[in-house]
Amino acid sequence: MKRRILLTNDDGITSAGLWAAYNALAPFADVTVVAPATQQSAVGRSISIFEPIRANRVTINGVTAYSVGGKPTDAVIIGLFALRLNPDLVVSGINIGENLSFESIMTSGTVGAALEASNQGVPGIAFSLQVEDQGDKFDEPSGITRRFSGAKQVVREVCGRVLETGFPGSAHVINVNIPAEVRGGYEVTRLAAKLFQTGVEERFDPRGRPYYWIDGPLYEDAEEGTDVHAVQRGNVSITPITLDCTAFDAVGDLQSIFGEMISGEREMSLP
Structure with a gap:
């Protein structure tokens, strides 16, 4: 019996990357596509709790899929608890654009969907493809296919x-980043600290009022052993990620800072 996979993404249900992943998995797994109806990049693990969610059955490329009017996290939850797919694995991607470093995985809808799956007890793998032109994330030109x-x-x-x-x-979660041109092999990595040199560009509307675009170029490289460095070398980066964000190395420092309050030797004054 084929293993069951729930396939989702954050680029939307019509994304070429999503259907490339489907074509890769369908020969050896029972794959059900449950994905956002529209582009949902950079929404992280946000979830729709103030509005209803609609999931429509659609046919794309001759395949029955579910188009979810919400975010990647919503799509995973709908697949698990409304459609009751009971998958062995949740796969998110292939995202058009790399998801590398602390910075990206905290905002990535692709990684967010995989994290939500794991939070609900199903292993998640996120796949992202490096782009040479950041505009490809939004235009999805035929050249990337x-x-x-x-x-x-x-x-x-x-x-x-x-x-x-x-x-x-x-x-x-396993976070997999694929270079635009694979020149090496697989490399198990850790997260780099940054991917973008964050900046803000100020512009003015026709009435002279300012508005802003958050932008900034990519870092060209990072230290050896990181996901950014691996992809820059042409290797496929495989990074293990945990849901537990506890900074265990800081526990001792916090105990030193708050020791008296923790031990109860002095009462904490409340406002």
């Missing part, structure tokens, strides 16, 4: 191996 053949092979190999051998016990 030629790079999906290599990306599909990565999806097949990674998911096939995980389904065969099991998910790593100490990780909640």
